[in-house]
Amino acid sequence: MKFHFHTRRYLMDSPAPHSQDTTDQGNQSNSSSSSAAMPIMVSVLVVVICCTIFYFIYCWRWRKRNAIRRAQIDNLVTLSKSDLPLMDFNTIVEATNNFSKSNKLGEGGFGPVYKGVMSGGHEIAVKRLSARSRQGAVEFRNEVELIAKLQHRNLVRLLGCCVDMEEKLLIYEYLPNRSLDAFLFDPDRNPQLDWKRRHNIILGIARGLLYLHEDSLLKIIHRDMKASNVLLDNKMNPKISDFGMAKIFDGEDASQVNTGKVVGTFGYMAPEYALEGTFSVKSDVFSFGVLLLEILSGQRNGNYYVQHHGHTLLQQGWELWTRDQASEFMDPTLENSYSPTEASRCFHIALLCVQGNPEERPTMSKVLLMLISDQMQLPLPVEPPIYARSNTADFSISTKTGSAYNESVNEVTITLVQPR
Known part of the structure; x- marks a missing residue:
């Protein structure tokens, strides 16, 4: 009687063969899932790192480009104050009717030219340098430096310039017959x-x-x-x-x-x-x-x-x-x-x-x-x-x-x- 009790207790405490197999299969499945998920996690991590690097590079280049642009504008403002009248941007906007198409005289290599009428009735021609021109600031400075020093009846007369944020404008005398x-x-x-x-x-x-x-x-x-x-x-x-x-x-x-x-x-x-x-x-x-x-x-x-x-x-x-x-x-x-x-x-x-x-x-x-x-x-x-x-x-x-x-x-x- 005592023998049967111990035998029964031993059989109850031992794991079932079928349950052991199921556990082994589950462990193998989890191991396979982990192995498959590892490359995905690594790929995602690499993409995140690359995007972060590109973002910081973009921010660095953007800040550097803006710093150069601000330096160019500062130089242009200093030049304008010392050599030519520096005109107010809002005044030019009003004179050209906000650079309307009806006032457009033509378009050159560095931007369009507009006709403007000042408050006193004086007519002007405004060259608006295009923001897309990579050499706009350089060409603008060159033209301001040059024409400010030139006086001849067969050279167009520069009346002033305007620098406002990204806007760079040259104001000339208006010639009604335009170009040859x-x-x-x-x-x-x-x-x-x-x-x-x-x-x-x-x-x-x-x-x-x-x-x-x-x-x-x-x-x-x-x-x-x-x-x-x-x-x-x-x-x-x-x-x-x-x-x-x-x-x-x-x-x-x-x-x-x-x-x-x-x-x-x-x-x-x-x-x-x-x-x-x-x-x-x-x-x-x-x-x-x-x-x-x-x-x-x-x-x-x-x-x-x-x-x-x-x-x-x-x-x-x-x-x-x-x-x-x-x-x-x-x-x-x-x-x-x-x-x-x-x-x-x-x-x-x-x-x-x-x-x-x-x-x-x-x-x-x-x-x-x-x-x-x-x-x-x-x-x-x-x-x-x-x-x-x-x-x-x-x-x-x-x-x-x-x-x-x-x-x-x-x-x-x-x-x-x-x-x-």
Whole structure:
């Protein structure tokens, strides 16, 4: 009896075989789940760490960028107070009707330009630098520093500037006739440019460039001379504008400078500058020569002209010169109202200005002297750089060395960075 009691008690205390198997399976299942969850947890942890790192990097870059921007604005405010009247931003907003589209005059490489009317009725032109322009502050400072020191009847006059948080504004005198290209390349307005006005515009541009190169306190190379950067006042007198890309030399030799950054507008750009990044006052002379050919012909140099004529305006001028048919180059809207002697002389001077070798181009002082002196003997020009069509839709310019560069399709200002 005693034996049976102990046996029964032993059997009750022993675990059932089936229960033991279930426990083992549960333990194995938990172990498998833990093993599967471990990579997920590690992946989530890595993602969190990476996101945290990227967030801190972004915050650091944002703070650094804002610090640089604030420093630029502080410098601009100091410059404005010392050199130019610093205008109130709210006053400019009111004058331009909050920069309304109806007051927009156009858009340049660094932002739109608006017409404004001050409380006293005085009209102004406001250039509003685009916040998207990475070089906006640099170009703004350059233009303020430069124009504040320039005074010439053939240069646009800067009245003041405005800096307010992210806003950077330049306030110019308002010129009702806007830019030369608005007349020259518009079939409806082109006839308003008779020969007397065109000749006066040519002389005015030449005088303005001469002042920049030789007569101002600083030697200045414009680097973006073109029809859209020549404004016309109410009497159709020309005024050179847009000095954001100008290069200033204070007592330095500007005969030849190398730069790794090419800025300007293809079609007006001298070959040595476009191909090698080398510019000088002779680069502006080349641009003036192209502009002079455009004023004489009423045609815009560039891809559009090449597509319709098979060669550039420079090549067309040279071919007519070699065939002694200069009169065929003249704008048909002029008919026979122009002076053949003056027109032929301007055509000759333009070809001298667009010669490929900068040393063979005249200086602006000689250009102006040749324009106003009928007795001065002119040297014979040589063939200008040849623009040739490439295998693609783009166009290239070739010289005796066989180098080439792409040309702008829409005539806008282009910045091309080249390693040196």
